Amino acid sequence: MTTRFFGAPVQRVEDPTLLKGEGRFTDDIKLPGTLHAAFVRSPFAHARINGIDLEAARAMPGVKAVLAAADLPDVVQGKRILLQVPNPAITEPITQMPLARDEVCFVGEPVAVVLAESRHLAEDAAEMVIVDFEPLPVAADLASAVEPDAATAHAHRSDNIAARIQVGYGDVAAAFQAAAHVVTARIPQHRGTGNPIECRAVLADFNAVHGTLTVWSATQAPHGLKRALGDMLEMADTDLRVIAPDVGGGFGPKLQVYPEEIVVAIASRMLGVPVKWIEDRREHLLTTVQERDQLWTMRMALDAEGKILGISGQMLHDQGAYLPWGVISPYISSVTLPGPYILPAYKLETLVVFTNKVPTTPLRGAGRPQAVFTMERLLDHAADELGLDRAEIRRRNLIPTERMPYAVGLTFRDGKPVVYDSGDYPKCQALAIEKAGWTIFRERQRAAWQQGRYIGQGIANYVEGTGLGPFEGATTQVLPSGRILLRTGSAAQGQGNKTVYAQIAADTFNVDISQVDVEVGDTASIPIGVGAFASRLMVNVGSSISVSSAAVAKKIKQIAAARFEVAEDEIELANGMARVAASQGGSMSFAEIARMTSGMPGFSLPQGIEPGLVSTHYYAPPQATYANGCHVAEVEVDPETGLVKILRYVVVHDCGRMVNPLLVEGQVQGGVAHGIGNALLEKMRFDEQANPVTTSLADYLLPDADNVPEAEIYHVESPSPLNPLGVKGAGEGGTIPAAAAIVSAIEDALRPFGVRIDEAPILPERLCALIDDAAARQAKKEMA
Amino acid sequence: MAKHSITLTVNGKSTSAEVEPRVHLGDFLRHQLNLTGTHIGCEHGVCGACTVLVNGDAVRSCLMLAVQADGAEVVTVEGLAAEDGTLTPLQEAFRKHHALQCGFCTPGFLITLTQLLRDRPDIEEEELRRELSGNLCRCTGYSGIVKAALEVAQAFRTREAAR
Ligand code: FES
Ligand code: FES
Numbered sequence: 001m002t003t004r005f006f007g008a009p010v011q012r013v014e015d016p017t018l019l020k021g022e023g024r025f026t027d028d029i030k031l032p033g034t035l036h037a038a039f040v041r042s043p044f045a046h047a048r049i050n051g052i053d054l055e056a057a058r059a060m061p062g063v064k065a066v067l068a069a070a071d072l073p074d075v076v077q078g079k080r081i082l083l084q085v086p087n088p089a090i091t092e093p094i095t096q097m098p099l100a101r102d103e104v105c106f107v108g109e110p111v112a113v114v115l116a117e118s119r120h121l122a123e124d125a126a127e128m129v130i131v132d133f134e135p136l137p138v139a140a141d142l143a144s145a146v147e148p149d150a151a152t153a154h155a156h157r158s159d160n161i162a163a164r165i166q167v168g169y170g171d172v173a174a175a176f177q178a179a180a181h182v183v184t185a186r187i188p189q190h191r192g193t194g195n196p197i198e199c200r201a202v203l204a205d206f207n208a209v210h211g212t213l214t215v216w217s218a219t220q221a222p223h224g225l226k227r228a229l230g231d232m233l234e235m236a237d238t239d240l241r242v243i244a245p246d247v248g249g250g251f252g253p254k255l256q257v258y259p260e261e262i263v264v265a266i267a268s269r270m271l272g273v274p275v276k277w278i279e280d281r282r283e284h285l286l287t288t289v290q291e292r293d294q295l296w297t298m299r300m301a302l303d304a305e306g307k308i309l310g311i312s313g314q315m316l317h318d319q320g321a322y323l324p325w326g327v328i329s330p331y332i333s334s335v336t337l338p339g340p341y342i343l344p345a346y347k348l349e350t351l352v353v354f355t356n357k358v359p360t361t362p363l364r365g366a367g368r369p370q371a372v373f374t375m376e377r378l379l380d381h382a383a384d385e386l387g388l389d390r391a392e393i394r395r396r397n398l399i400p401t402e403r404m405p406y407a408v409g410l411t412f413r414d415g416k417p418v419v420y421d422s423g424d425y426p427k428c429q430a431l432a433i434e435k436a437g438w439t440i441f442r443e444r445q446r447a448a449w450q451q452g453r454y455i456g457q458g459i460a461n462y463v464e465g466t467g468l469g470p471f472e473g474a475t476t477q478v479l480p481s482g483r484i485l486l487r488t489g490s491a492a493q494g495q496g497n498k499t500v501y502a503q504i505a506a507d508t509f510n511v512d513i514s515q516v517d518v519e520v521g522d523t524a525s526i527p528i529g530v531g532a533f534a535s536r537l538m539v540n541v542g543s544s545i546s547v548s549s550a551a552v553a554k555k556i557k558q559i560a561a562a563r564f565e566v567a568e569d570e571i572e573l574a575n576g577m578a579r580v581a582a583s584q585g586g587s588m589s590f591a592e593i594a595r596m597t598s599g600m601p602g603f604s605l606p607q608g609i610e611p612g613l614v615s616t617h618y619y620a621p622p623q624a625t626y627a628n629g630c631h632v633a634e635v636e637v638d639p640e641t642g643l644v645k646i647l648r649y650v651v652v653h654d655c656g657r658m659v660n661p662l663l664v665e666g667q668v669q670g671g672v673a674h675g676i677g678n679a680l681l682e683k684m685r686f687d688e689q690a691n692p693v694t695t696s697l698a699d700y701l702l703p704d705a706d707n708v709p710e711a712e713i714y715h716v717e718s719p720s721p722l723n724p725l726g727v728k729g730a731g732e733g734g735t736i737p738a739a740a741a742i743v744s745a746i747e748d749a750l751r752p753f754g755v756r757i758d759e760a761p762i763l764p765e766r767l768c769a770l771i772d773d774a775a776a777r778q779a780k781k782e783m784a
Numbered sequence: 785m786a787k788h789s790i791t792l793t794v795n796g797k798s799t800s801a802e803v804e805p806r807v808h809l810g811d812f813l814r815h816q817l818n819l820t821g822t823h824i825g826c827e828h829g830v831c832g833a834c835t836v837l838v839n840g841d842a843v844r845s846c847l848m849l850a851v852q853a854d855g856a857e858v859v860t861v862e863g864l865a866a867e868d869g870t871l872t873p874l875q876e877a878f879r880k881h882h883a884l885q886c887g888f889c890t891p892g893f894l895i896t897l898t899q900l901l902r903d904r905p906d907i908e909e910e911e912l913r914r915e916l917s918g919n920l921c922r923c924t925g926y927s928g929i930v931k932a933a934l935e936v937a938q939a940f941r942t943r944e945a946a947r
Binding site: 011012014015016018019020021022023024025027028030120195196197198199246247248249251278280281493494495496662663665666669670671672673674696697698702703704705706707708710711734 | 804806807814818819820821822823824825826827828830831833860861862864865869871875878879880882884885886887888889890891894912913914916917918919920921922923924925926927928929930
């Protein structure tokens with residue numbers, strides 16, 4: 001066998017079961033005697049709870065229990081869910097309680113739970129719970145929530161500042177003094193919500209005999225959930241097991257530990273029966289964390305040639321009511337702004353602001369799309385002011401390859417300096433504009449304008465810190481059957497992890513990929529783990545598998561070498577056999593060796609070899625590895641209706657070495673679709689009292705097959721020097737610059753109207769309003 | 785709540801059951817018949833994940849009550865592949881073109897396309913995309929799904945031309 005799987009577009013091992021409807025998602029797991037939960041939720045964005053009457057609900061048919069905060073066991077009384085990522089900038093680490101006790105701080109916050117024989121019955125009874133809410137003043141709007149006299153999102157607080165973060169370097173004042181040009185922008189952004197097609201889901205099963213609790217959850221981080229459960233219930237690590245079975249998409253929001261997961265686990269322990277809760281779409285839009293509003297107020301200084309001298313400004317981040325994952329998203333935004341450009345001086349003050357809305361935490365891109373949008377808007381405005389081509393101003397500022405590795409001067413969220421490890425940014429942009437026909441576009445555009453068609457092109461570059469540590473681990477084991485088993489605690493939500501992991505091990509053992517089994521997402525299979533987020537698994541788990549598989553392969557060779565009395569390097573592995581190279585003689589199957597090493601009487605292990613064909617390795621990267629790319633969008637805008645059609649979408653993508661290009665392209669294409677949503681469709685809307693008004697998929701629009709074109713994807717491979725595989729993360733790059741490129745293209749298409757767009761998403765009605773405003777300004781100028 | 789008896793054929797097998805009138809067909813298939821391949825993504829008719837064939841038509845099982853399926857012939861994703869597990873050409877094409885990631889939307893897409901490619905086997909891309917806009921996928925960005933469907937449509941055209 002000489003096939004190498006690394007780098008090949010291998011078809012996924014996950015697919016056959018899923019295609020036949022044989023996947024096992026959380027709601028597909030059925031345990032006898034399971035009770036179903038329905039939550040009673042706050043209808044107010046901010047209110048005091050003066051009393052709860054559960055009696056009518058308790059009397060309903062099929063109801064086994066109805067619980068409010070006071071009914072929960074003593075051990076959880078007054079406790080909040082473990083803050084997953086603490087940060088000294090946080091003024092008060094407020095996370096949710098399993099059930100709200102005295103105060104609710106966003107619409108949808110759970111205050112009671114009904115446990116009944118079916119979800120129907122549980123919902124019927126939930127209707128009967130009477131809660132005496134006393135509405136409180138609401139912090140509904142990001143900009144006004146920072147005003148000195150603003151209503152506070154939490155009644156006990158004197159302000160809404162959840163954290164204040166300063167980042168920067170260089171002499172910003174001098175940069176602005178020396179500037180030939182200064183451009184400014186006020187950029188409100190809104191990214192919307194996750195909406196995996198499978199909503200959240202959890203099933204908990206307490207075993208009274210062993211005192212153990214097993215929880216299945218559609219989570220991205222089973223170990224994180226286990227930690228939070230252990231903290232809340234004060235249970236021993238060994239009595240808890242969390243399994244993420246098949247998970248129907250994640251995109252960030254399934255990374256959090258939610259009150260519902262904790263409550264379902266508590267209920268199962270209290271009642272001694274399995275308890276299940278499956279989120280419905282309305283609950284998802286009300287209560288699953290989002291990543292939403294940021295408001296950037298920025299200034300950029302440039303010299304006469306269009307070189308950036310400095311950037312300064314302020315960013316407000318709408319945190320929502322709680323801080324389940326700390327301040328990761330706004331922090332990442334603040335250190336992502338410089339992007340692939342040389343930025344000599346930078347200063348940003350970030351205010352993380354509590355409001356009475358659903359909490360915000362990382363969502364595909366995790367704060368980066370907003371930073372990239374901001375930087376790219378500033379560059380477009382600067383290009384327009386200087387009369388430069390928009391690609392040209394970027395070219396003048398891109399970090400040249402000779403300067404790699406490049407230290408930006410900031411500290412990343414892992415506490416390490418932001419150092420771009422490898423990449424060729426000018427090459428990526430040059431390739432993108434070549435493929436998109438950038439230089440000949442102006443002619444096509446003029447011709448189109450003459451026919452009354454409004455087409456435009458937009459460009460955006462990005463750099464993404466991926467493959468964050470602290471670590472992830474994997475175990476490689478050769479089983480007595482001779483099959484290879486890989487186990488990692490991190491979950492998977494459709495990225496094809498099992499396939500790429502198997503590819504790496506198959507190469508190491510020189511076997512077919514079909515000889516490798518992969519288990520993911522079970523805390524019982526590996527004691528510690530971090531989770532599937534931040535495009536980090538290929539770097540961390542991939543490297544762990546590469547190291548642990550190499551260790552087991554070496555052991556096989558050592559054992560075979562001792563057996564055949566040859567040197568270790570004379571043994572080769574092929575088709576599940578270890579054999580003496582260049583001879584027809586000795587060979588042993590992996591199965592035989594595995595059986596021997598797992599304790600076969602009459603067989604002694606060679607000196608110094610430990611039993612078991614098994615090895616666990618935890619890979620801890622020295623720092624993040626930086627992927628990058630350039631997107632060019634071409635759009636046509638109908639100025640009458642504000643509708644935007646994406647005509648072409650070109651992506652140049654560099655995620656280091658690719659284990660499986662088929663999967664990388666799938667990630668990019670899916671990411672672009674998400675970015676199209678962020679640019680044109682996806683907006684969670686709230687009224688002035690912070691009531692969500694987009695609570696179904698008919699109100700909150702997701703991209704569909706009719707508005708997502710196929711991206712034309714080109715790869716550049718700059719291997720990372722930071723891990724043994726040379727890989728970088730690929731999960732979010734498709735999303736990060738998409739809104740920037742698309743909005744730039746829309747603005748470009750509408751040049752004849754003189755429209756400037758500094759916001760995302762840009763919805764049709766808003767686009768029409770901007771066109772009308774521009775026309776009115778124009779008319780006023782002509783009158784004067 | 786009073787239950788009603790219904791009899792229907794699911795994936796070729798005749799089945800009788802007692803159902804509450806308010807139970808929708810999707811929940812009935814998933815929880816009473818244990819055919820969990822049909823997925824529920826929204827329960828308000830937008831995502832298409834729950835699509836099944838009812839008397840040959842692609843139907844959102846979350847928008848139809850189980851009692852309405854009395855006497856009907858239903859096909860779910862479990863009924864597509866052959867008994868021995870051999871995938872249909874459409875399922876094979878899905879695998880080849882990486883038309884699924886998490887696979888949660890996949891049953892709905894497969895069923896929608898089963899009807900579409902049966903009724904309009906030579907469908908072209910633009911029309912296909914419009915038809916598929918009733919099914920949402922959050923992972924793939926649709927390209928693989930469109931390619932897989934077009935490949936099956938192309939194979940049909942080639943077969944027709946050879947006749
Ligand atoms: S679950 Fe039926 S259409 Fe979404
Ligand atoms: S593959 Fe995940 S929703 Fe379509």
